[in-house]
Amino acid sequence: MLTLAAGRPETRENTEIIATYADEMFAAGDVAEAVDWYSRIVEGGAPESGPHAALQIGVALVDDDIEASLTAMRYAAEHGTGQVAETASRNLRVLAERGVASRTASATVEEVVGLAALGRGKLWTAANDLREAVVAFEFAAGSPVADVAAEGLALLGSALMMGGDRDAAVEVLERAAASGHRRFGAMAAVDLAMILAERGERDRTAALLGRARDGDLAGTMAAVNLGIVLARFLGDLDGGVAALRAAARDDAPLIAAGGLFNLATLLEENGDRAGAEQAYRDAAELRQPMFSGKAAVNLALLLSRRMDTEGERAAYRLAAEVGDPDDREQARRMLALLGGLTEAMRSPGLGRH
Numbered sequence: 001m002l003t004l005a006a007g008r009p010e011t012r013e014n015t016e017i018i019a020t021y022a023d024e025m026f027a028a029g030d031v032a033e034a035v036d037w038y039s040r041i042v043e044g045g046a047p048e049s050g051p052h053a054a055l056q057i058g059v060a061l062v063d064d065d066i067e068a069s070l071t072a073m074r075y076a077a078e079h080g081t082g083q084v085a086e087t088a089s090r091n092l093r094v095l096a097e098r099g100v101a102s103r104t105a106s107a108t109v110e111e112v113v114g115l116a117a118l119g120r121g122k123l124w125t126a127a128n129d130l131r132e133a134v135v136a137f138e139f140a141a142g143s144p145v146a147d148v149a150a151e152g153l154a155l156l157g158s159a160l161m162m163g164g165d166r167d168a169a170v171e172v173l174e175r176a177a178a179s180g181h182r183r184f185g186a187m188a189a190v191d192l193a194m195i196l197a198e199r200g201e202r203d204r205t206a207a208l209l210g211r212a213r214d215g216d217l218a219g220t221m222a223a224v225n226l227g228i229v230l231a232r233f234l235g236d237l238d239g240g241v242a243a244l245r246a247a248a249r250d251d252a253p254l255i256a257a258g259g260l261f262n263l264a265t266l267l268e269e270n271g272d273r274a275g276a277e278q279a280y281r282d283a284a285e286l287r288q289p290m291f292s293g294k295a296a297v298n299l300a301l302l303l304s305r306r307m308d309t310e311g312e313r314a315a316y317r318l319a320a321e322v323g324d325p326d327d328r329e330q331a332r333r334m335l336a337l338l339g340g341l342t343e344a345m346r347s348p349g350l351g352r353h
Helices: 002-007 012-027 031-044 049-060 066-079 082-097 109-126 130-141 146-162 166-178 184-198 202-212 221-233 237-248 253-269 273-285 292-305 309-322 325-338
Strands: none
Touching (some): 012 031, 012 049, 049 066, 049 109, 146 166, 146 184, 166 184, 184 221, 253 273, 253 292
């Protein structure tokens, strides 16, 4: 029924079906899925349900993608009526009072839909669901809004690279880097440099990094990858550590966690176990599934080497809580071996005594 409804979101009945499903996903905490379906309603252009769905997108993304959130709420305030417009306007005022720079320019359907695609793609990337992220970024890359399309193309290349499809990633990243965009072109240049460095193309790698370092990489995974390429592929350990420390200070939790995790591995490999332990701990405490579980597992291994059994157990418990499925499974296996699998972590099927 939902699939059929998605094919004709402009009808009132189908729009209501989609809205109900999106509300259920939002209530269940599946923000990316909810935003996907709300976006379909906005794209359908219904005069009443479209602004309401935009308001829901704004609320859903306020903690994860403030640009997408502000754009969606601005659209709802301008095009909605009654309570929808009032709520959106009030939300914008509250955010402004909290120091969030307000969007004053009008917002279009294309901007709301495109930025929402970027927002859900980033959420899926943070959850390590790269298949869904690729779909979202492909959609954004086709946006008629130039900046949205440029960011979508760069993030699509990054997601393909993280998913292991290097050939497809190179083709996309070359297009994105060639755009010359100070932010998104630079992002793509770093990711492309990483692949070329793996292939031994040092001259092209160095040239790309030279261009990228003049760009704006704050808040992007490229800030993390810059440090990795410098340290691991070009042999510039000091430059790589400096870049990763900068990424570790990023306001975006995912980027900070990535910077901290990769910084920790470099420090550990180069004999700074105390620095590595602190960086792993900080990365784990950010609770980002892509990096935090791995950081907690590595922290546990470091602690085990200095015979800190309680600390090791605590680190594995944290990994079992904040990691991706593989990290959680590994942590639970180790806790079972250590005798630290608590009753709260047991499957309900095991029962209680």
